[in-house]
Amino acid sequence: MNMFLATFFDINIMMQALPLLLKGAVTTLKLCAVVIICGLFGGLMLALRALSPRGWLRWGSVIYIDLFRAIPPLVLLIFVYSGLPFAGLELAPFSAVVIAFFMNNSAYFAEVFRAGINAVPKGQTEAARATGLSPTQTMIHVVLPPAIRNVLPDLLSNTVEVVKLTSLASVVSLSELLYSANMARSVTYNASPLVLAALLYLAVLWPLVRIISRYQRGLAVK
Amino acid sequence: MRFLETFFNPAVIGQYLPDIIAAMWVTIYLAVATVLTGVLLGAGLACIRAANLKSVNFCIIVFADVMRALPPLVLILILYFGMPSVGLSLSAEVVIWLVLSSVLTAFAEEIFWGGLTAVPAGQWEAGRATGHSKFQTLIYIALPQAVRMGIPPLVNRILATTKLTALGSVIGVKEILSVASSAQSFSGSATPLTMAAIAYMIIFIPAVIASHWVERRFSYKM
Amino acid sequence: MSQHRAMLEIHALEKRFGQTEVLKNIDLKVREGELVFVIGPSGSGKSTMLRCCNRLEEPTSGAIMIDGARITDIPRRDLDKMRLKVGMVFQGFHLYPHMTVLKNVMLAQVKALGRSKAEAEARALDMLDQVGLKHKADARPSELSGGQQQRVAIARAVALDPKVMLFDEPTSALDPELVGSVLNVMKDLRQKGMTMLVVSHEMAFAREAADRVVFMDGGYVVEQGPPEEVFGNPKSERLKAFLSRVSGTAAA
Numbered sequence: 001m002n003m004f005l006a007t008f009f010d011i012n013i014m015m016q017a018l019p020l021l022l023k024g025a026v027t028t029l030k031l032c033a034v035v036i037i038c039g040l041f042g043g044l045m046l047a048l049r050a051l052s053p054r055g056w057l058r059w060g061s062v063i064y065i066d067l068f069r070a071i072p073p074l075v076l077l078i079f080v081y082s083g084l085p086f087a088g089l090e091l092a093p094f095s096a097v098v099i100a101f102f103m104n105n106s107a108y109f110a111e112v113f114r115a116g117i118n119a120v121p122k123g124q125t126e127a128a129r130a131t132g133l134s135p136t137q138t139m140i141h142v143v144l145p146p147a148i149r150n151v152l153p154d155l156l157s158n159t160v161e162v163v164k165l166t167s168l169a170s171v172v173s174l175s176e177l178l179y180s181a182n183m184a185r186s187v188t189y190n191a192s193p194l195v196l197a198a199l200l201y202l203a204v205l206w207p208l209v210r211i212i213s214r215y216q217r218g219l220a221v222k
Numbered sequence: 223m224r225f226l227e228t229f230f231n232p233a234v235i236g237q238y239l240p241d242i243i244a245a246m247w248v249t250i251y252l253a254v255a256t257v258l259t260g261v262l263l264g265a266g267l268a269c270i271r272a273a274n275l276k277s278v279n280f281c282i283i284v285f286a287d288v289m290r291a292l293p294p295l296v297l298i299l300i301l302y303f304g305m306p307s308v309g310l311s312l313s314a315e316v317v318i319w320l321v322l323s324s325v326l327t328a329f330a331e332e333i334f335w336g337g338l339t340a341v342p343a344g345q346w347e348a349g350r351a352t353g354h355s356k357f358q359t360l361i362y363i364a365l366p367q368a369v370r371m372g373i374p375p376l377v378n379r380i381l382a383t384t385k386l387t388a389l390g391s392v393i394g395v396k397e398i399l400s401v402a403s404s405a406q407s408f409s410g411s412a413t414p415l416t417m418a419a420i421a422y423m424i425i426f427i428p429a430v431i432a433s434h435w436v437e438r439r440f441s442y443k444m
Numbered sequence: 445m446s447q448h449r450a451m452l453e454i455h456a457l458e459k460r461f462g463q464t465e466v467l468k469n470i471d472l473k474v475r476e477g478e479l480v481f482v483i484g485p486s487g488s489g490k491s492t493m494l495r496c497c498n499r500l501e502e503p504t505s506g507a508i509m510i511d512g513a514r515i516t517d518i519p520r521r522d523l524d525k526m527r528l529k530v531g532m533v534f535q536g537f538h539l540y541p542h543m544t545v546l547k548n549v550m551l552a553q554v555k556a557l558g559r560s561k562a563e564a565e566a567r568a569l570d571m572l573d574q575v576g577l578k579h580k581a582d583a584r585p586s587e588l589s590g591g592q593q594q595r596v597a598i599a600r601a602v603a604l605d606p607k608v609m610l611f612d613e614p615t616s617a618l619d620p621e622l623v624g625s626v627l628n629v630m631k632d633l634r635q636k637g638m639t640m641l642v643v644s645h646e647m648a649f650a651r652e653a654a655d656r657v658v659f660m661d662g663g664y665v666v667e668q669g670p671p672e673e674v675f676g677n678p679k680s681e682r683l684k685a686f687l688s689r690v691s692g693t694a695a696a
């Protein structure tokens with residue numbers, strides 16, 4: 001038991017590592033903000049294209065969405081970070097991570113938006129168009145508000161996935177939370193900094209996971 | 223031309239194709255093991271939860287929440303680097319299988335449990351009224367309906383979790399990404415990374431297409 | 445009829461969905477202030493004809509005129525302006541669930557017609573008053589009965605000052621006791637001089653309020669005339685059969 005505590009819950013080591021980890025957490029937050037905002041926006045645009053009547057726009061988006069849902073995000077990241085330099089495109093870790101995760105996440109957010117938009121009855125669009133609203137006005141005022149409300153739990157759960165995803169940035173030496181914790185582990189030969197990182201992730205994500213469960217249960221009961 | 227030379231070099235492809243194919247089997251094998259363990263345990267936990275034992279349910283909920291909230295890479299690093307210090311060395315493959323199965327178990331449990339709570343009370347009453355025990359009603363009447371309702375989100379979650387086998391590269395599992403990464407540094411060419419991306423597409427694009435099919439086939443309109 | 449100007453004119457209208465020809469050769473004229481009633485068996489193309497009149501459905505050939513202007517060949521980007529002149533009421537109401545009743549009636553006034561918010565609100569309240577639902581202005585559609593929702597949908601369309609109102613089975617989705625309130629609103633509209641083309645099975649309403657009844661079957665207008673004529677002295681076998689079927693179910 002003592003050995004277990006010393007390996008995973010060494011308070012002294014945790015306290016020493018905390019400043020480093022908090023600095024990493026700030027990078028994680030920045031990363032999340034950029035990826036989530038870009039992902040939401042890109043996902044919405046993709047979803048609208050994927051639902052547009054014009055063939056090439058639609059197929060381009062549908063293929064994009066399926067492609068980036070099929071490739072593991074870490075593979076995208078390694079490709080962007082280590083592969084693109086061969087083509088003369090050298091990216092800083094932060095940019096590489098943002099680009100790779102944007103490709104992955106915009107595809108996921110697009111799927112969520114698409115499902116939401118598809119679930120809005122066709123009569124809503126027809127009624128709006130019959131009163132002279134343009135296709136864009138119809139989308140903005142009539143279709144999107146209920147569509148987004150319907151998929152709010154999925155958007156939230158995707159957001160949780162983004163935060164978890166950013167931990168992969170440690171693989172390309174971006175000093176975010178997990179990278180900092182792993183540095184501290186290798187310096188101290190002790191897993192406690194990793195456990196501390198886990199606790200920090202839990203502090204932010206556990207409440208969100210609870211909310212998602214509640215919300216989905218509420219919908220299911222309805 | 224230089225682009226082709228960099229990302230689709232035939233000589234490099236020829237040289238590393240056997241390695242990548244061998245690695246594909248490792249990925250597939252890990253994925254299948256994860257899916258079998260995760261789905262079965264998830265269904266099992268959901269059934270146990272239906273028995274309504276307070277302290278047991280509390281443990282299930284905490285497990286499911288933590289596994290859904292923590293980035294899997296954190297767990298992988300903790301197990302891989304921490305366990306040897308408490309005298310339990312796990313091979314990299316076992317660590318990946320353990321972590322991914324646990325994550326999938328957590329999500330599957332939530333999905334099945336959500337389905338079980340959405341089965342109308344009348345179904346339970348009908349089951350009991352026709353002489354089934356509570357357990358029989360659960361297994362023969364409620365669970366099949368819950369599974370059916372849960373299939374679309376479950377398929378998506380299986381896809382997301384099995385793609386995480388790429389995390390094996392971080393601790394040296396000889397799956398696609400790690401084989402491609404080392405091939406890339408040996409050959410000084412980005413081609414192995416392209417091969418990795420294509421290998422993942424070969425495995426996962428059918429899964430993505432299947433997920434669309436399953437969504438159309440099984441989604442209950444609310 | 446003091447006025448004889450045609451407000452809605454349909455000439456040789458044809459509509460095909462792929463191979464199936466739904467409207468074969470429709471000619472129909474609705475004069476200003478007239479209420480024309482369309483009956484016919486399900487699948488005879490009534491909805492499709494109405495939906496061609498505001499180009500929710502694209503006619504395959506033929507011409508449609510609204511207030512003398514040919515709407516069948518205006519370009520797609522000008523459709524929105526044309527649709528302001530043609531109000532439509534659907535069987536399923538289709539109110540926007542995320543907006544209050546007031547906002548439902550205001551939206552197109554502001555966004556499509558370009559009225560100011562204040563002007564649109566005043567007009568919306570006036571319209572809601574006319575359909576007897578001013579007190580529900582701040583309610584959500586889900587808090588209203590079907591009959592109330594349909595009256596709001598009528599207010600939403602009429603608030604745009606259309607030249608013609610199209611009704612596609614406006615009372616078919618309603619419980620019998622709620623039908624009357626919607627029909628009363630329609631009678632009111634007619635009294636105020638609105639030009640109306642109504643698809644419905646409410647035969648009693650047709651006798652009472654329609655200027656003309658049109659019987660459609662198999663994509664053609666088979667017979668038309670004043671209600672007494674069409675109901676009292678049907679000429680074609682198909683109309684006779686249809687009327688006996690309908691009165692049979694009404695009696696049952």
Ligand SMILES: Nc1ncnc2c1ncn2[C@@H]1O[C@H](COP(=O)(O)OP(=O)(O)O)[C@@H](O)[C@H]1O
Pocket residue numbers: 461466484485486487488489490491492493
């Ligand atoms: N979008 C469509 N695609 C194919 N067929 C359609 C479509 N809309 C209507 N139809 C067909 O056209 C026929 C007439 O339909 P409709 O105008 O709705 O008839 P009514 O309103 O008189 O019941 C029906 O046979 C229907 O199946």
Ligand SMILES: [Mg+2]
Pocket residue numbers: 490491492613
């Ligand atoms: Mg119809």
